[in-house]
Amino acid sequence: MALRSGTSSKVSEDGRGAGHERSTRSNESEEDTLAPGRSDLLVTGEDLSGRLSELLVGMQPQVAVHYVDQDELLAIFTGGAVPGEGIEEPEIIVVAVSLLDMATLSWMRRLIASSRLPMLAIVKAHAEQRSALRRRAQEVGAIDCLLYGELTPALLEAVIVHARNHIHQSARLAELRDRFSLAIRGARDGMWEWDLVRSRVFYSQRWRELMGIGSGPVEPTIESWLSLVHPQDVDDLRGNLENHIKGLLPVHEHEHRVRDSEGDWRWVLSRGVVHRDIDGRAMRMAGSLTDLTPYRQRELNIRERSREDKLTKLPDRPVLFERLARAVELARAHEDFEFVVMLVEVDRMTQLRDSYGVVEADAAFATIAARLREALGSECALFRFEGDKLAILLEDVDHPGVGTHVADQIHRVVADPFEVAGALSFTTVSIGMTSSAHDYAKVEEVISDVSAATDTARERGRNRHEIFDTSMRIEARTLLALEMSLRQAIDEGELRLHYQPIYTIAAGRTPEESRWVIAGFEALMRWEHPERGLVSPGEFIPIAEDTGLIIPMGRWAIRQAARTLHGWHEEFGRTNLSLSVNLSAKQVDDPLLLETIDTILAETSLDPACFKLELTESVMMDRVDEVTELLQQIRSRGVEIWIDDFGTGYSSLSYLQRFPVDGLKIDRSFVMQLDGSERSEAMVRTIIALAQGLGLHVIAEGIEERFQAEQLGRLGCERFQGFMLGKPMPESRIRELLASLD
Structure with a gap:
């Protein structure tokens, strides 16, 4: 820039100078x-x-x-x-x-x-x-x-x-x-200043970051802060601030929890002092907010590690009770605070211990616990409860229904196979849950109700979850009434057998000419209640097993099934049709089982090879030597023995050659995994190859899609059963079906 000529006046002698340099050094006078x-x-x-x-x-x-x-x-x-x-x-x-x-x-x-x-x-x-x-x-x-x-x-x-x-x-x-x-930036503290005269509060940017607010608008009021504080801490924080303003405390200093933008609770330390006028009146208050979360978390980890279960590395039962006591207190004090408690019982752990020993079973339980800890994340507090049970505490949930979503996730995680002593095995879990909606006053009440819900899930067939309701408190009376009704049903002939067809494929000259042919049926028990209609087997079979009623019911089923099959042979001339009946664990102990079989075979002159008995692996693994001897006696009569739900047990491969069996039924869980790809058929291919190597027949059950049947056929499966081919039907419908084939 050019200066206008003659407009600069020099005050110094030579018109030049060093100029004025402003210094920002703190020690410069x-x-x-x-x-x-x-x-x-x-x-x-x-x-x-x-x-x-x-x-x-x-x-x-x-x-x-x-x-x-x-x-x-x-x-x-x-x-x-x-x-x-x-x-x-x-x-x-x-x-x-x-x-x-x-x-x-x-x-x-x-x-x-x-x-x-x-x-x-x-x-x-x-x-x-x-x-x-x-x-x-x-x-x-x-x-x-x-x-x-x-x-x-x-x-x-x-x-x-x-x-x-x-x-x-x-x-x-x-x-x-x-x-x-x-x-301030080095300390990572948030600053706040409260104008007590005008009731306005200034919050620094770092304070906003700690609260997860960012650059969003914040009302300049103290409630903008208090509204983010944990319900259990807010009253104490408010009291601390008020007492310092009144002069009852020399300084304000308080640790509390605040909710951040992710919905998580963070521990912070608030410090502050009041400025007073010459008359001692509080004019303003200023202070800082420090994030204590990392230190609190380390402290919690150290404390919980000292009280963790040695097997699962999870916090133990006393830690659960402490956390649950705080949750109960919060829920009673604040209407908007809700919690959910879940009890997860791992099924079939007794069979695992009997089959592999305590060490291997414990290792399997620890594997399941580790899976759940990884899958559920930090939002779900996981604990070792007792025995084969884990507990989960969900705090400050938006709605108690969130427990159902967590339960679904648990079922999916546990469904994956795991290795026990070098063999693949499977298990399920029975889950019970309850929530603060029941207005609990004591921890013992919560534990009692969630345990009742877990028992209900187990009694209703396992591999499910149940939400507690007040009716479960009187479930014992309900179960007793149902038992009495079931006894009456046996006496009054209310039990029925439904039959699900089992098909094979008759090969033609070309694949297009191949056709489905009925090879036999599986008999499934139903209860036709005079008032309720058909009662689900999942509801009455567990009661029958617990009470021992399954023994007379099983005898009736064997006799009725054999008579029905004999009638079909006589009426339709299809003497190659077979019929399968399930045996439960209690029936294996029935001293009259062999007599019942002998009597009905003699009465009907039925070819024993057409009559089959199915047992699950868990039944066979209970008292292996005794069960093996019983099966040999049954098989000596010409009756075939099949393993039901094969692949879901605990010693499928190591004990298979010991049992006198004629065939395997591939469990529906493997069939459901089939999607047409080679990867999905790995387990099924292995089971079929194993059966063929041992000279055993194979039935795949649970077929619901045509592509599953086609894929099974390519793998060498002989027989097929599932809703795609036919649902369980009463005898009258089966007779119509057989008549239509003539």
Whole structure:
């Protein structure tokens, strides 16, 4: 930028100087800052450079006065223009005008904001306008406004010294502000200031980050803070603040939990002090907020590791009771706080221990616990409850129904096979759950109800979850009534057998000419209640087994099935049709089982090879030697023995050759995995190959899709059963089906 000729007045002897350099060092004294040198004063508006030079000729440190056009001056500070020759470091801007109108004031505000230099206004006006003009100038940021007619060396020097002091103090203030800001950032604390007179609170950006608010709007009230505090902590925090304001506590210091933007609870430490006026009245309060979550988590981990279950590495039962006690207290104190408790019982652990020993069974249980811990994450608190049970606590849930979603996830996780002593095995879980919706007052009440729900899930067939309701408290009476009804059903002939067809494929000259052919049926028991209609087997079979009623029911089923099959042979001439009947664990102990079989075979003259008995692996693995001897006696009569639900037991491969069996039924869980790909058929292919190697027949059950049957056929499966081919039907429907085949 070129200066106008003759508009620069040199106050120093040689017109040059070292210039004025502002220092920001904290240990620099004011005398150092004002050391002799030269500073530049920029004049704009009307050209008063000559007049000002004359007035400042004796001032120390020396001042060089330069005139700069308004547009050029603005370009220096806003557009990056280079100052003209002789201007080393501008220190003060003087605006000389005849009138302080809105346009001039706006331009001054813009220049002050961009230059960050002190500005002095000089106006040609009357003395009575002095106060009003000074007020206008200072409103836009100028340090003062002088009247042209009142300019004197002393007045001008005083204003410039004031400007220099302003620069110095601003630099010191900026330095202190930077140091304070750096310290706050290093401490990672959030700052807050509470104006107690106006009831307004300022929250720093870091405070917002700790609360997970970010740059979003925050109401400047104390409730913006308290509304995020954990229900169990908020009253204590409010009381601590109030007691400090009243002077009952020397300082405010309080640890509490706040909810962040992810919905998680974070531990924080709030500190603060009150500022009081001369009369002792609380005027404002300021403090900080420190994130304690990492330290709290480490402390919790150390404490819980000292009280964890050795096998699963999970917190033990006492830890659960402590956490649950706090949850019960919170739920009673705050209506919007809800919790869910779940009890997960791993099924068939007794059979695992009997088959493989305690060490291997415990290792399997630990594997399941580790799977659940990884799958459920930190939102679900997982505990070792007792024996074969795990407990889960969900706190501050949006709705108790969230427990159902967690239960579904648990079933999926547990369904994957696991290895026991080098063999693949499977298991399921029975889950019970309850929630704070039942208004619990004691931990013992929660445990009692969730245990009842778990028992219900187990009694209703396992591999399921049940939500507690008050009816479970009277379930014992209900079960007793159902047992009495079942006894009556046996006496009054309310039991029925339904029959599900089993098919084979008759090969044609071409694949297109192949057709489905009925090979036999499986007999399935049903209860036709006079009032309720058909009662699900899952409801009455467990009761029958627990009460021993399954023994007379089983005898009846064997006799009825054999008579029905004999009738079909006689009526339709299809003597190759077979019929399967299931044997339960209690029936294996029936001392009259062999007599029942002998009697009905003699009565009907039925070919024993057409009559089959099915047992699950778990039944066969209970007292292996005794069961093996019984099966040999049954098989010696010509009756075939089949293993039902093969692949879901515990010693499928290691004990298979010991049992006198004729065939395997592939469990529906493997069939359901078939999707047409080679990967999905790995387990089924292995089972079929194993059966063929041992000379055993194979039936696949649970077929619901045609592509599953086709894939099984390609793998060498002989017989097929499932809803796709036919659902269980009463005898009358089967007779119609057989008649239609003639």
